[in-house]
Amino acid sequence: MNIILAILIVLMIASAIAALIYKDLISAVIASCLVSLIAAILFFFLQAPDVAMAEAAIGAALVTGIFVIAVKRTQRFEE
Amino acid sequence: MRKGIVLILLLIIATGMVLSLQEIPFGMAESKIGSYFIKEGVRQTGATNIVTSVVVNYRGFDTLGEVTVLFTAAIGLGALLSTHKKRNAGEHLEPASLIVYTGCRVLFPVILLAGAYIFIHGHLTPGGGFQGGAIIASAFLLMYLGCRGKRVKAHLSTTLEGVGGLVFILLGITGLILGHEFLFNFLPKGEPNTLFSAGFIPIIYMAIGLKVGSELAGIIDNLIEESQ
Numbered sequence: 304m305n306i307i308l309a310i311l312i313v314l315m316i317a318s319a320i321a322a323l324i325y326k327d328l329i330s331a332v333i334a335s336c337l338v339s340l341i342a343a344i345l346f347f348f349l350q351a352p353d354v355a356m357a358e359a360a361i362g363a364a365l366v367t368g369i370f371v372i373a374v375k376r377t378q379r380f381e382e
Numbered sequence: 383m384r385k386g387i388v389l390i391l392l393l394i395i396a397t398g399m400v401l402s403l404q405e406i407p408f409g410m411a412e413s414k415i416g417s418y419f420i421k422e423g424v425r426q427t428g429a430t431n432i433v434t435s436v437v438v439n440y441r442g443f444d445t446l447g448e449v450t451v452l453f454t455a456a457i458g459l460g461a462l463l464s465t466h467k468k469r470n471a472g473e474h475l476e477p478a479s480l481i482v483y484t485g486c487r488v489l490f491p492v493i494l495l496a497g498a499y500i501f502i503h504g505h506l507t508p509g510g511g512f513q514g515g516a517i518i519a520s521a522f523l524l525m526y527l528g529c530r531g532k533r534v535k536a537h538l539s540t541t542l543e544g545v546g547g548l549v550f551i552l553l554g555i556t557g558l559i560l561g562h563e564f565l566f567n568f569l570p571k572g573e574p575n576t577l578f579s580a581g582f583i584p585i586i587y588m589a590i591g592l593k594v595g596s597e598l599a600g601i602i603d604n605l606i607e608e609s610q
Contacts, residue, residue, distance in 0.1 A: 356513040356517075
């Protein structure tokens with residue numbers, strides 16, 4: 304159990320750093336979506352299913368969609 | 383030079399966070415109010431989901447404030463984006479691929495049903511109005527991505543939004559009329575663990591779910607219309 308949690312946390316930190324590093328903004332948005340998704344799984348393991356649901360629906364789905372729309376409307380690559 | 387200052391500031395913030403978080407006893411039943419809610423929540427409110435009983439019953443007024451904040455944000459976004467709308471409305475959209483189109487046609491009602499289930503059973507199972515509403519809005523996001531050109535009628539979503547807010551406030555005022563405080567749970571509590579229990583909590587959560595769902599779907603609709 305602890306090993307799974309450790310792997311998830313490492314993945315979460317890695318995707319958070321990847322979201323900062325990527326110059327392609329769509330990839331950065333997907334990486335930050337992954338952060339929210341893993342956060343939702345961790346909330347579920349921490350016995351907070353209500354928060355997990357909100358995080359999965361808002362953080363992983365809606366915010367990603369809104370960011371993708373914003374990137375599509377501006378520019379895809381960071382200078 | 384600038385990076386050095388930023389680094390020092392970040393280190394100071396990190397030390398402060400570490401020092402303050404060390405003091406918090408995570409995972410301990412330290413607070414009296416938490417154990418009070420766990421012990422008395424089901425008896426006092428009839429809702430088996432303690433989170434719901436806190437969100438809708440014990441701090442229902444704060445929830446009304448949260449709903450108002452979301453409403454204001456949606457209105458602000460709509461006002462901001464409506465200044466230059468319908469600029470290139472006649473532009474032909476590239477249709478989504480067959481797989482995406484079919485998948486979204488199949489998944490859309492299922493996701494809607496899941497969202498509705500979550501906010502109707504908010505007092506029994508995890509989740510509630512906000513979560514269910516967000517899931518419903520994500521179903522509309524999927525529809526906008528997969529089935530291009532389909533739109534929700536604007537007056538339908540604004541009507542749902544208005545009805546949701548109105549039901550919430552009217553239920554609150556009914557408590558005042560009956561001689562209790564605002565948002566007093568005046569309906570019979572019923573037997574816990576059944577669908578028709580916990581007084582007005584399911585009704586309020588349905589109102590919140592419809593309101594949040596239509597607001598978030600409206601935000602996405604505004605943004606997508608603007609981005610095309």
